[in-house]
Amino acid sequence: MASRRDWLQTGLTVLAQDGARALTIERLCAELDLTKGSFYHHFKGIAGFKTDLLAHFEAEHTSQFIAGAESAGAPALSRLRRLLDLVLDDKSDGDELEIAIRAWALQDGEVRALQERVDRLRTDYLRTLWRELDGPEADTAPMARLLYLILVGAQQVVPPLSAPELRAVYGLAMRLAPHDWEDGP
Secondary structure, eight states: OOOHHHHHHHHHHHHHHHOGGGOOHHHHHHHHTOOHHHHHHHOSHHHHHHHHHHHHHHIIIIIHHHHHHHTTOSOHHHHHHHHHHHHHHTHHHHHHHHHHHHHHHTTOHHHHHHHHHHHHHHHHHHHHHHHHTTOOHHHHHHHHHHHHHHHHHHHHSSSOOOHHHHHHHHHHHGGGSSSOTTTOO
16 A cells, blocks of 8 residues: 555656646556555545645655755854755756746636745745855845745756756856855855
């Protein structure tokens, strides 16, 4: 029997591969080679699954990254570097998922609310890090947005930027940091 996490991970994979319309109980069961009974053991229908899937996405692709960055230690520059590493490590399948979530958010209010919350959490974290770098306060919000928009934009271009290409763009943006990005914290 598949765990609840297995169902949610499969849901994220299906979403990334084929979009929100592919998120059906039948498709999920086929992907896991399980029955509908197993699905209903964990979820109260597809609406309940969707709500849990969105919470899982937020936890895995936002909260977990922030927690991972925080584990890098006290200096903001170290945490910012760690965050970039985590995001770039996830780039192999993360782009398609992020694009699918954004597309779904255009059609579904619950998903839109999640996307707004995730975008706010991510930019708030970047704002916190930038503020700790002791740059001008007036630059804090615009710089957080710039750093986030680089990622979102890189996901939208066809073909998407590779991890090394994206790292080079971030390196250029980080030259605006009050501390030298290349020399360490």
